Amino acid sequence: MPRVRPVRGEALLTLALLNIFVLIAGFVVLDVVEARPLPAEPRPVTSAEGVAAAEPAASTPADPERIADILHDPMSASGLEEGLYGYVLDAATGEAVFELGADTPATPASTTKIATAVAVLSAVGPDRVLSTEAHLDPAGGTVVLRGGGDATLTTDRDHAGYPPVATLEELAEKTAAALAGQGIDTVSVGYDDSLFTGDTTGPGWKPNYITEGSTAAVHALMIDSGLMYPGSEVPTRVPDPPLVAAEAFAGQLEDQGITVEGAPVEAVAAGDPIASVDSMPMTALVEHMMLASDNNMAENLGRVAAIETGHDPSFAGAAEATHQILDGLGIDGVTLSDNSGLSTENRITPRALVDLVRLASDPAHAELNAAITGLPTANSTGTLSYRGRYDEGSLANGAAGMVRGKTGTLNGVSALAGTIRDQEGNTYVFAFLANVPGVTGAQLDTLAAALSSCGCS
Numbered sequence: 444m445p446r447v448r449p450v451r452g453e454a455l456l457t458l459a460l461l462n463i464f465v466l467i468a469g470f471v472v473l474d475v476v477e478a479r480p481l482p483a484e485p486r487p488v489t490s491a492e493g494v495a496a497a498e499p500a501a502s503t504p505a506d507p508e509r510i511a512d513i514l515h516d517p518m519s520a521s522g523l524e525e526g527l528y529g530y531v532l533d534a535a536t537g538e539a540v541f542e543l544g545a546d547t548p549a550t551p552a553s554t555t556k557i558a559t560a561v562a563v564l565s566a567v568g569p570d571r572v573l574s575t576e577a578h579l580d581p582a583g584g585t586v587v588l589r590g591g592g593d594a595t596l597t598t599d600r601d602h603a604g605y606p607p608v609a610t611l612e613e614l615a616e617k618t619a620a621a622l623a624g625q626g627i628d629t630v631s632v633g634y635d636d637s638l639f640t641g642d643t644t645g646p647g648w649k650p651n652y653i654t655e656g657s658t659a660a661v662h663a664l665m666i667d668s669g670l671m672y673p674g675s676e677v678p679t680r681v682p683d684p685p686l687v688a689a690e691a692f693a694g695q696l697e698d699q700g701i702t703v704e705g706a707p708v709e710a711v712a713a714g715d716p717i718a719s720v721d722s723m724p725m726t727a728l729v730e731h732m733m734l735a736s737d738n739n740m741a742e743n744l745g746r747v748a749a750i751e752t753g754h755d756p757s758f759a760g761a762a763e764a765t766h767q768i769l770d771g772l773g774i775d776g777v778t779l780s781d782n783s784g785l786s787t788e789n790r791i792t793p794r795a796l797v798d799l800v801r802l803a804s805d806p807a808h809a810e811l812n813a814a815i816t817g818l819p820t821a822n823s824t825g826t827l828s829y830r831g832r833y834d835e836g837s838l839a840n841g842a843a844g845m846v847r848g849k850t851g852t853l854n855g856v857s858a859l860a861g862t863i864r865d866q867e868g869n870t871y872v873f874a875f876l877a878n879v880p881g882v883t884g885a886q887l888d889t890l891a892a893a894l895s896s897c898g899c900s
């Protein structure tokens with residue numbers, strides 16, 4: 444079953460900076476991790492042997508036969524021969540050095556988020572923010588809270604962490620000041636969640652995704668990605684994210700001295716907002732989505748891309764927008780039903796994942812760079828720092844700090860795609876996908892670790 448460990452609260456208090464500059468095919472790849480947010484218990488890269496030196500050896504072309512040899516044993520040991528697919532490029536030359544069903548469409552799980560990241564960054568650019576607004580209906584004396592798709596919105600500054608996210612506390616302060624300017628001290632609260640359309644759960648989603656906490660239902664208005672207890676190890680989701688957000692906003696208004704009558708009710712926002720708060724810029728939203736594997740943020744960003752490209756902000760519209768954008772970028776082999784990767788109907792080829800990572804590394808597409816800076820780092824940041832993945836008890840520990848990759852996990856699905864630095868200074872762009880009952884991420888980690896240990900020129 445898909446599991447998403449919450450990565451908010453105290454996790455956002457820590458900012459890790461890893462700077463890795465990789466020369467690829469005559470252009471410099473900015474491979475920088477500004478870790479937003481870090482997991483609550485990261486294990487340090489320095490615990491691993493073989494961590495990349497400050498000045499790695501000059502890159503030399505890799506030998507495909509040696510690559511195949513070094514992958515043979517861990518692949519055999521993994522027991523994943525049937526249903527395992529992979530593709531590896533020598534980043535310096537752009538030449539394929541390993542192929543195993545590279546053009547086979549496979550269920551990608553959360554590596555889907557690489558496609559989502561590239562699509563939304565291409566559609567709206569790295570600086571776009573998402574605004575949460577307060578509107579006033581003077582005739583009814585109602586303040587209407589309108590959601591703008593910011594799943595990182597939180598209640599107050601105590602939960603905001605770093606980098607700063609938008610808070611209902613700040614929105615209430617601005618709203619109270621605007622109300623005071625009009626001599627209003629008593630209001631009712633409404634909420635408008637109409638920005639997105641269609642179903643709130645996706646095609647190919649299993650019924651237990653919400654109850655087990657992998658995601659909340661998809662809404663334009665929510666706080667903390669719908670988590671009931673942000674920062675808790677138990678990712679329980681609230682049953683009605685828009686209502687919970689409106690109730691929290693009402694409480695913040697009262698803290699500002701505004702009397703709120705009655706309970707929040709659904710309403711339609713009209714006219715210009717009297718107050719608003721903005722999310723982090725799109726680069727940080729994408730990095731957060733990638734590092735935390737935040738399913739709600741991914742679905743929301745897919746809808747942001749849909750709105751920008753004239754599609755319905757629904758599951759179908761977001762998928763259509765993603766396909767259109769990727770087609771325009773020359774990326775083939777991506778067929779989606781959702782943007783988070785929870786759908787069992789999604790299909791992506793290993794070649795497409797590698798092409799997406801390589802495209803986002805290209806200085807000619809600097810607007811896509813957050814799809815790279817958001818990749819978790821083995822045994823250090825995001826979902827690659829979870830227990831059992833590249834830590835001291837793992838068979839892949841020697842690759843800590845050497846592997847940067849987006850993870851993906853569903854029942855019978857594991858995926859990993861990103862970049863690897865080896866012992867000779869070579870950089871590989873890779874994707875491994877396994878659609879095999881009982882597969883685990885640790886099994887794919889051993890393949891990435893084998894590449895990182897390679898002296899394969």
